[in-house]
Amino acid sequence: MKKVIVVGGGISGLATAFELRNKGAEAGIELDVTLLEKEERVGGKIWSIKEEGYLCEWGPNGFLDSKPQTLDLCRDLGASERLLRSNDNARKRFIYTGGALNRLPENGPMFLKSRLISWPGKLRLAMEPFIPKRTDGADETLASFGRRRLGEEALQKLISPMVSGIFAGDPETMSLRSCFSRIAELEDEYGSLITAMIKLAKKKKQETAQGKAVSSAAGPGGVLTSFRWGIQELTDILAEQLGSSTVVTGQPVTGLTRGSSVPWRLKTPTVDIDADVVILASPAHATAGIVSGVDAAMAQVLGEIPYASMTVVCFGYERERIAYDLNGFGYLIPKEEGMNTLGTLWDSSIFENRAPEGKVLLRSMLGGACFPEYVQLSDAEVMQRVKADLKATMGITADPSFIRIFRHPQAIPQYTVGHGKRLAALQERASALPGLFLTGNSYRGIGLNDCAAAANRTADEVVAHLKGR
Missing domain, CATH: 1.10.3110.10 (protoporphyrinogen ix oxidase, domain 3)
Incomplete structure (x- = not known):
């Protein structure tokens, strides 16, 4: 039996462990898979917080159904019937410019008429x-x-x-x-x-x-899809099916060295663990610290992948106190407009079950790569800036009756110029370290579909590696 350790309990690590268990069984390889997560909960950036009848997404709020990866994962989990497609209103997206919300045109005639x-x-x-x-x-x-x-x-x-x-x-x-x-x-x-x-x-x-279909040149398109109780249902189902014997929370990995009797040894604050295969599904900056003792050059490249910070603000209102028509997905704001927020999603218009009856939920984003200092703002300053922008963009003057603020100091990996060369360097370093695999949204896509695709690909690579030994 081969021992496999997956480090990181976000969607990437959970999906990789799930795919590997299935593919290993199909290949006739006996695997003992353990997933280690440093936090007391799994899900990583996926966290659906339910309070006072509101459902606030701490991180991503869904995935597009135009690509098969997450849909296939849900099918394999037996969770397809639990999926929730976004409201048709979500097709209407806006850009704030020139003092008004302008609908993003979806076709040629709309583009010609648009004031955007x-x-x-x-x-x-x-x-x-x-x-x-x-x-x-x-x-x-x-x-x-x-x-x-x-x-x-x-x-x-x-x-x-x-x-x-x-x-x-x-x-x-x-x-x-x-x-x-x-x-x-x-x-x-x-x-x-x-x-x-x-x-x-x-x-x-x-x-x-002819009964065929091709992708649109404009992009992936598709319908934003989640679950009735939030996208966290996906990671909860994964963790449940993997089981408590596989998923271990509250167990950080502090280092990695070559093993004596087996290829790898992971260090934790309480115990050292030997493994035939190690899959690092942690963020690039965390992975850099783990591998620094075994490959300093790999750690340096991983450390060169920057992350943008983000502050997410959920405001709940009585619907009657907002005069603006919230019939749409929400809006984004060009930085040239000089506003505080990157944009606001009309969450209760996108999915049902996001706000109590007669109320609405708005989710605003501040910070990002252009405004990294915003993550340090106090709650009072964050609320003041969001209120100012909501007043300017939608004329909202009422105070919210529900407020939640979530800060992400290292929210989203940034694929800056040179990212392709960094990936090539990581692949070269990893080829000299058989049995060590990197996966997650730090490398080839940040969306849930990208993470599911990477999990599938990594599981195939691990099986091929074990079969070749």
């Missing part, structure tokens, strides 16, 4: 097919790409808010190929994003007529 982008900005966008594609293969920032292909206004009002909404990141430092590889591929293949969208739309129409 000025006519000069629209004309600049229309020139995109005539912009030569970049051929040097250099790792380009999202800001550089946006200015080059779409223009400054599109960068400020479309790309920058999207980057802050997904990564809490700064487009001036984020890598296009690491963050949005599909967009880079479209330029490489078609020379133009608009040309790609037209050709892929035509292809999709043809293949749909």
